[in-house]
Amino acid sequence: MSWWFLLSFLLLLSDAVNRNNFKTCDQSGFCKRLRSMEQNKSGYYADPDTVVQLNSSSVSFTVKHEVEKYEHSVVLRVLKDNTVRLSAQEKDPVRPRYSPVDSFGDAPLQDQSCTLSKSAQTATVSFSSNKLVLTYNPLRMDVYAGEELVASVNARGLFHVETQLLKPSLMSRVGQKLSDLGSQALSLGSKFIKSFKSEPSKVEGQEEGDKPEEEKNEEDDMGISAEELAKMDWEESFNSHHDSNPRGPRAISLDVTFVGFDKLYGLPEHADTLALKGTGNTDPYRLYNLDVFEYELDNPMALYGAIPYVHALSAKRSVGMMWLNAAETWVDINYSNEKSIVGRVLSSILSSDEVSRVDTHFMSESGLLDLFLFLGPSPKDVTKQYSNVFGPSYLPPMFAISYHQCRWNYNDQKDVLGVDANFDKYDIPMDVIWLDIEHTNGKRYFSWDGRKFPDSKAMLSALADKGRNMVTIIDPHIKVDKNWDLYTAGRDHVSCGIYVKNKDGGNFEGHCWPGTSSWVDYTSPCARQWWAEQFAYDKYQGSSPTLFTWNDMNEPSVFNGPEVSMPKDNLHAENWEHRDVHNIYGYYMHRATRDGQLYRSQNTARPFVLSRAFFVGSHRIGPIWTGDNHASWEHLRMSIPMLLSLNIAGYPFVGADVGGFFGNPPTELLVRWYQVGVLQPFLRAHAHIDTRRREPWLFGDENTALIRDALILRYQLLPYIYTQFYKASVDNSPIMRPLWYDHPEDTSLYTNQVEFQLGDSLLSSPVLESNEKSHVVVLPGPQVWYDYHSYTKYSPGTMHISVKMSSIPLYIKGGSIVVTKMRVRRSSQLMESDPYTLIVALSTQGDAKGEAYIDDGKTFEYKNNKFSHQLLNFSNNKLSCRRAADSGQYDSPAVERIVILGLNSPVSASLNGSPLVSTFDKTKSSVTIKKPNVVLSGEWDIDFS
Secondary structure, eight states, X not given: OOHHHHHHHHHHTSXXXXXXXXXXXXXXXXXXXXXXXXXXXXXXXXXXXGOEEEETTEEEEEEEESSOOOOEEEEEEEETTTEEEEEEEXXXXXXXXXXXXXXXXSSOOOBXXXXXXXXXXXXXXXXXXXXXXXXXXXXEEEEEETTEEEEEETTTOOOEEOOOOOHHHHHHHHHXXXXXXXXXXXXXXXXXXXXXXXXXXXXTTOOTXXXXXOOOOOOSOOOOOHHHHHHOOSSEEETTEEEOOTTOOOOEEEEEEEETOXXXXXXXXXXXXXXXXXXXXXXXEEEOOOOOTTOOSSSOOOOSBOOOEEEEEOSSOEEEEEEOOOSOEEEEEEEEEEGGGTTHHXXXXXXXXXXXXXXXXXXXXXXXXXXXXXXXXXXXXXXXXXXXXXXXXXXXXXXXXXXXXOOTTOOSXXXXXXXXXXXXXXXXXXXXXXXXXXXXXXXXXXXXOTTTOTTHHHHHXXXXXXXXXXXXXXXXXXXXXXXXXXXXXXXXXSSSOOBOBOTTSSBOOEEETTEEEEEBOTTSHHHHHHHHHTTSTTTSTTOXXXXXXXEOSXXXXXXXXXXXXXXXXXXXXXXXXXXXXXXXXXXXXXXXXXXXXXXXXXXXXXXXXXXXXXXXXXXXXXXXXXXXXXXXXXXXXXXXXXXHXXXXXXXXXXXXXXXXXXXXXXXXXXXXXXXXHTTSSSEEEOOOTTSOOOOTTSSOXXXXXXXXXXXXXXXXXXXXXXXXXXXXXXXXXXXXXXXXXXXXXXGGGTTOOSOEEETTTEEEOOOOSTTOOEEEEEEOSSSOEEETTTOOEEOSEEEEEEOOTTOOOEEEETTEXXXXXXXXXXXXGGGTTOXXXXXXXXXXXXXXXXXXXXXXXXXXXXXXXXXXXXXXXXXXXXXXXXXXXXXXXXXXXXXXXXXXXXXXXXXXXXXXXXXXXXXXXXXXXXXXXXXXXXXXXXXXXXXXX
């Protein structure tokens, strides 16, 4: 073991995150520069003579600067369903800017027609009942929904593009431009000379193999002020690491003000409050995928993933905004209701002296300026508009939404089979067992330790006999070992470079779990194809169709790298620097691994790949989790706003490690964590290698029973939860949602981050405090709610209930029909043929509706119309089941029980005129019908009188 690897490992085992390993804004050159900009002094303006309508949906214009000669082409495109895209780039750039085009959904963007009108001072782009008003000088764009101003772009004049320059031209001009800067000029000039690299980049539309277009030589007059040059950081150092930044500063900046809004949400991933905080007295929120060990709570530090998306909320409307950029990004936020803060810029168009407003300032180190505004008006409308552009979530296999048992590490094959057997012994359902890095042969992925796992296929077969699966970890770093076929195959690949390159063009080598390693360049389509092929059964020896994958450390984590990551001047496919693609690297690994599972099954079986790093578009691939949390009540509570933020930002399939990854949870905390986790989208228990074993049966019979009951609840709800995943696969609806999402008119819910809804119909109010006996529940109006367990009806409002260790406060919204299965077996697969129970929770008007989605839970046969989508409706004393218009054909099990809540007297029931046996429970105001002789995939009516 090398000293570097040992040192890195010991650093990871420290008590908590070492903040000195990670930059602040002041230590990030571009953030410090852009954050220090003065408002309304950027000098940019739109040339009115260049404003033209390109086609029925697009308008373009040129942005110029009062001092700099460089011009910027701006295109405003109106998209389907009240969505606006604003993109800008330099005219005739020295080199292209990176755009993460693979973040978009599979369907092409659809346009919406617009019209252009111009005046002496402004241009107006009208679409539907909305409009965007471009003010020429100073540059500003005001977005109206109807007649209401909802967003103002560049109202504070913080738009800025650091012009890309070539160092040879700078060398020829440095003496003249910086002659009055003294020693500073000498220092800056030497940096120009020392760090210059002029490397070609592939340009848009260039075919593979074409010679890249030569980069242009700058004219003698750079058109940029000496003061501006002096501010630029052509090279940076942080701790012991040096960033040569050979292509120079090229950061971008823009402010967007959301007018009339109370709160802002999104910007995952951060361990912070659900409603984003103002950053006036802190660092901005940072988006830079990092391996942060045992992360701190309540701060804007970057974590494992990045979605630069915000959702602005008021009682009247919602607006969403995506800043589509894969480079390091910082975001400042300021809340205000004082019109004077914006100054005279917005004063003339605001209708009152005081208006709530959220100012944002987005700053990225490189990349294209590409902005999307989703105009709502409701949160659900914003979600649909987001889905139109970036696609809906993927539909996972049924086992993926069931219970996963994991730790670092199960010791060997005997240990795995013993854990599996104990789940049966203690009558606890479980679908997946996971193996961490110790299962491999010396941290060589796609391999097994033959001593610990002598017959992996037999182990996988034993699990599969019970309907269970296995997940093994595969990380992006490949051990440098000239005697290992996988490493040498990547090193010697003739069609493309498989590994990420260092700044000098050689294969980058760093340190991670195996020691010295190379990193696969997943940004390369060729490398992704190579990676996918490694999942073939003849290459991944000992694998099987029931073995799935966990991608960890893919931020990427490099133990001896800057900020425990990869140098920014590393090089990727098409000559992009790592700084350009950093935040999308994990997305591409996630995607390549997903493709590998599709490759091995010849596109017949649905994949399952968990990733730690993520970016815009990762939601279409598979789930993520919140990383290395801690066994504490604080981390349990923080898991809720973290997961809610991800759902609001378009990522429904998310979870947090049950019990906490680090530390040993007290028994009470572990039980409560299970009770919370079973109602979150992704459910996995996980623990660090240094923690005590914590399988559910190790804490005494009473606590085993409590954990069993929590997991049984999850399995009972699988039909309902699976239907929520189907909805997310259609329009990306959040599965775990804040209370305000369905009740935006209630501003008292805007800061509630301890309760959440699971889909449309269920509300969880979890117990999150130690020794809690009295619990506060908030039930939003106007509908009534029913206790899921007791069927007790409650009016909307705030109430106090008594809780004990067995309490899992869960409520059904009045007007809902929840589809369940009450016969719980050892795995979800073994429940496939079991009958359903329908819970009909009547509204105050005496009606209810619900949905059920049914398919085989494994394959893509649903794309061949082999699925059933059923609509359930109770009204006018009749319960009906009908196939939805989009439904295919798939035969489901029978309905064995129907429970109707909210009835105050007995009723009789009949099917096609034949009476059914019904039982009235006066204490629960409910009627139960057993064996109604209907199947869920059929069409039928049950009459009540």
